Amino acid sequence: MSANGLIMDSPSLMLEKLENIKELDALERVDGCVPFSHQVAGHKNGLNNTGVLQHPDGTILKHLQPPPRGPREMLFYKQVYDKDCTDVRLLVLQKHLPKFYGTWAPRESPHELYLKLENVTRRFLRPCIMDVKIGRRSYDPFASHEKREQQIKKYPLMEEIGFLLLGMRVYQINSESYITYDQLYGRSLGKETVENGLTTFFHNGKDIRRDAISLIISKIKSILRWFESQTQLHFYASSLLLVYEGSAHRVNGMKHRRVETDSQYNHGSLTRSGRTHSEPYCTDLSLSERNINGTRGGSVEDCENVGMKHQKEVGLEEGVEVKMIDFAHVFPSDGPDESYMYGLRNLLSNLEQILKN
Structure with a gap:
């Protein structure tokens, strides 16, 4: 690993990986679970301090952190995914987790205990993954003075x-290998260079x-x-997990399916179940949901351009994913989460600038 936090997944690491085979074999005997190969950040704890594990059924296992962080994160997931949940905002939030x-x-x-979660990378052949902590501060309102100073530093x-x-x-398509950047690289980026860091994530070597x-x-x-629609929760030290397909062959296949989808859509909007609708089909849960009183949330105007959005969903959009993760510091609030929204808007601004350049 170099001083700037860059790690090459190349033959130079093969000896180290071979030396770890015995440890991996031992872990494979623990109910069939193995270390999750696509973890790019986060705590290393749980079984043999390996971090996130992968269950034989394809899900991932995140070790529950010590109290109060671990129980708080578990309670958050349980509230959002409660089968009896009637909170519209939480129901909409599900699609982002x-x-x-x-x-x-x-x-x-x-x-x-471990949290048993969806493996967001499972459908990707060569997933390119980035963990981005969001918000203007990474400590919660109840953090000690020492903790605040530590995080700011x-x-x-x-x-x-x-x-x-x-x-x-x-993933680098020419060398057919991965380049990995750790948090030292992220912390080395300033206001003028963070856009370059984001560009690095989307550069496949070609x-x-x-x-x-x-x-x-x-x-x-x-x-x-x-976030603009809710005032009940504030998120601290939470991240976005960004994933896109790095395999050129897989991406080309998605583009081919996109062409087929365009043709199908001209004869009615294709639904996830394969049925067709002659009317516009709204795939945005925040628009198509029913409110608690049974009335429809959103209007016809809200579904404008939904046909184009659905074409993306069936085709190229299969090649990317964005999920919110890490909820050990989520707290009730009575106002908008300005800190998190500031981070999202600035991230969007930098990504949009990359497209303009």
């Missing part, structure tokens, strides 16, 4: 920039993936709209 499948514990350590520009690149893995940037911008805007 990994799916939650409850908790899991290894047979030999039944009190060592880690990245003094957090308040001004509003986000921090915690880590990323970028081109800048402008198609992925455009689709990710669309998903981040959807998250921003949710």
Whole structure:
């Protein structure tokens, strides 16, 4: 690893990886779980301090942090995904989070709990992944003075920039290998260079993936709209997980399906179930949901351009994903989350600037 936080997944690391085989074999015997190969940031704890694990059924397992952080995050997921939930804002929020499948514990350590979550990268062949911490501060209102000073010292520009690149893995199509950047790289970026850091994430060694940037911008805007509509929660030290398909062959296949979808859409809007509608079909949950009193939320005007949005969903949009993650510091509020929205808007501004350049 170099001083700037860059790591090459190349033959130079093969010896180190081979030396770790015995440890991995031991972990594979723990209920079939193995270390999650696509983790780019976050805590290393749980079984043998490996960090996030992958369950044999394809889900991922995030070790529950010590109180109060771990129980708070678990309660957040349980509230959002409660089968009896009638809170419209939380129901809309579900589409921006990994799916939650409850908790899991290894047979030999039944009190060592893990959150069982959707593997957001599972459908990707060569996932390019970035973890971006969002907000003007990464400590919550109840943090001690020492904790606040510690977090500010880690990245003094957090308040001004509003986000921090915690880590990323970028697939290089020419070498057919990954380049990994850790949080040291993210902390080295200033106001004038953070755009370059974002550009690095979308550069596959040959081109800048402008198609992925455009689709990710669309998903981040959807998250921003949710924050603009709610005043009940504030998020601290929470992240966005950005993923796009790095395989050129897979992306070309998606483009081919997009052409077919365009033709199908001209004869009626294709739904997720395969049925067709002659009327516009609204795929945005925030627009198509029913309110608690049974009335329809949103109007015909809200569904403007929904045909184009749905074409993306069926085609190229399969090649990107954006999810909110890390909820150990989510608290009730009585006003808008200006800190998180500031970070989202600044992130969007930088991504849009990359497209203009």
